[in-house]
Amino acid sequence: MKTVSNCVEDILISQPYLEEALSRNIINFSALAIELVEPISDMLKKEVKPGAIMMALRRYNPPATLGNSIKMKRVIQNLGDITVRSNLTDFTVKNSATLIDNHAKILERINKEDKLFYAFTRGIHESNIVVSNSLNDFVKQHLKNETFIAVQENLSAISINLPQDNSKIAGLYYHFFKRLAWEGIVLYEVLSTTNEFTILVEDEFVDKAFTAIKKVKS
Known part of the structure; x- marks a missing residue:
């Protein structure tokens, strides 16, 4: 059964710029959660509260490759x-x-x-x-x-x-x-x-x- 966290992950993976901004803590979690209420509600076919989405955003763990890892820095x-x-x-x-x-x-x-x-x-x-x-x-x-x-x-x-x-x-x-x-x-x-x-x-x-x-x- 699909959860709010699954939906958040699907959306972020499909929008790498958004995912990177989230990983760098340069995005407003509350504003993003409100923005995602409608698409996630549609995905789950039920009403979802912004608070649940914001919690999933804060718990989301982006792939290490998106960050400035030491290995990536060395290659670049x-x-x-x-x-x-x-x-x-x-x-x-x-x-x-x-x-x-x-x-x-x-x-x-x-x-x-x-x-x-x-x-x-x-x-x-x-x-x-x-x-x-x-x-x-x-x-x-x-x-x-x-x-x-x-x-x-x-x-x-x-x-x-x-x-x-x-x-x-x-x-x-x-x-x-x-x-x-x-x-x-x-x-x-x-x-x-x-x-x-x-x-x-x-x-x-x-x-x-x-x-x-x-x-x-x-």
């Missing part, structure tokens, strides 16, 4: 270089039986110019190719028989080198996404390898996004 402080690459285009193409062969021809050209930016991601139904704008015509020519879902030019990539043990730290990416969201930055694409994390943003957001990520590191 050890973030590596932040690299920015501009003048990029993102091609989204429907997967097909011929895509890999056509993509191989693009790779041959990229291998001849090591200063070009390139990233490839294959999903279940579609694939993304991110390249320097200078290759736009070349890519379009070699994918002319493929089905384009989207083509976005004037993008910039911001890449962050992560510490070797980053894959064992819960909540690391949350700090990046939270900061970018607070700054109102729209992410066009997210790319990741084991020790490198890259976001793609439209050129108009690149300076703001770079500053936001620097703030996470500092």
